[in-house]
Amino acid sequence: MSQRPRLHRHYWEGIYSANFTLDRIQQRIHHLVDVLNAHHWSCLVAYDTRFMGRQFAHYVYDVLHISGVEAHFCPTPVPIPFVELALVDQRLADCAIVISAGNRPHWYNGITVLAPPVDEQLMPEQHVLDPPQSIFPFPPVSDMLGTEADLHTPYFDVVHSIIDIELIRRSTLTVFIDPMSGSTSGAIPALIGDSGQTKAIEINREMDPLFSRQIPHPAEAELNRLRKLVRDSDSHMGIALSADGRAIGVVDTNGERKSLLEVTLLLSQYLVRQYRQKGVVVIPQCADTAIDVDEWAQNLGITVEALADPSQRIIDLLNNDRNKLLAGVTPTGALTLGRYSDSPDAILAAMLLIEMTARSGGKLHTLLDDLHEKIGSA
Known part of the structure; x- marks a missing residue:
């Protein structure tokens, strides 16, 4: 090859x-x-x-x-x-x-x-x-x-080959998507389709050159509308995508923003258990958190590296002839899944998160609580 x-x-x-x-x-x-x-x-x-x-x-x-x-x-x-x-x-x-x-x-x-x-x-x-x-x-x-x-078509074909779309469609999830008036608008609803029971509802979906007068990045925006819609409805989560499609933000059922560090660890655990993937997980080093991932990582058979600036380490792992990156996230939420992509892809990460939630019966909050019991809280 x-x-x-x-x-x-x-x-x-x-x-x-x-x-x-x-x-x-x-x-x-x-x-x-x-x-x-x-x-x-x-x-x-x-x-x-x-x-x-x-x-x-x-x-x-x-x-x-x-x-x-x-x-x-x-x-x-x-x-x-x-x-x-x-x-x-x-x-x-x-x-x-x-x-x-x-x-x-x-x-x-x-x-x-x-x-x-x-x-x-x-x-x-x-x-x-x-x-x-x-x-x-x-x-x-x-x-x-x-x-x-x-x-669009080739990208959708690749995502469909990676993600269990039929599982998502058979589930009864409701997910709010905020593309922040950027170029990812319409992507996740199109990937899921309208023939199943899962609904992906977009807000700020109009491609607006002014980005609704907010910075089109989940880490830089309050996401108040997304958080309120998720909190006040019976939806299962909210997902925000940056304008360039590289960074992601996640809101749980209670309308609370979730740490991307925790989301990355949760997705890594899912890739190990469901798809038998192994490798290195690179996360930002956070001095104000009380997480301990050593035993958790050892039980999964993976390595977790917490670095002040994970970006260069992610690039180094990707550029190695034997790509060992399982998942890597930057402090701004640019999430790379190393077995599928050579760079951050928020749409793919969002679809994997939706698949994981569908497989768990729509209980993202329960999955995060279980993770907290093992590693502490970020």
Whole structure:
């Protein structure tokens, strides 16, 4: 089997009209065109729900096309995990340019590049960039239809191959989903479908460039509406997804936000018991908690590493030829399931959490209480 390509993430972000301007976009795309042509790379162009994201992405596609770069265009807003799957599993292109500022406030936009490792700086400092030789904008090209890429169907197919969807559909769960007006909107209801008994009810589902005037990240938002809906209804949990689809937030039946450290340990336990997976679990080190995971981890046959900054350790484990990462979470809730993905994927983590809850009879709170008895409370 051929080795999965490893991608490095490069990004540039700026405030509209102050840093994120047409001339600076043009400079950076001009630089990227030179790099892509030098390496003979094909490129996937995508965007999220930010203001004028589609227009900027279409411009990037036009520039690549006119410059002789083989390019594919995703015509709808998509989260980063969709793009990564298209590059790593589908091999749709060698790299991707995404018009996105991740989970920054709505007054930001930016360019994210996913590419194989190279010596060149793909997103160098602004002052070292050469001025482009052409003016903004290029005229639109006429043959867009043959290059459009569907990133939703392949992603859904992969998730369906991982998650026991029929178990979820047979259950009688009610789950509130808050995509925070970002590009994950509609994903979880579409994955579950409407033919079963489980209901995934979305709030803030409209793709809003202003993100309902909140920071589109579960760790940065109060999630008051989600918490109230879960608390005041007979639903089983609430799940919030960041705008870029990489970070997750979880609310229990009582409307209380749950520690992502605990959720990660719970999912790791489920992967060991249900799917016989083993490996290393990487969690943030929290000085103000009283958890003791040593005996719990030993009984499961796994290793837990609590680090002040787990991000680099997660990357190191993923980049090892023998990937030993079972699960890893950052302090901001970016959760990676190492057997399924090379980067954080909040949608996949949410679906696994729903499957686990369905298998337990809808008792997420009971599962967490049982975990607390074994390791203490975070």
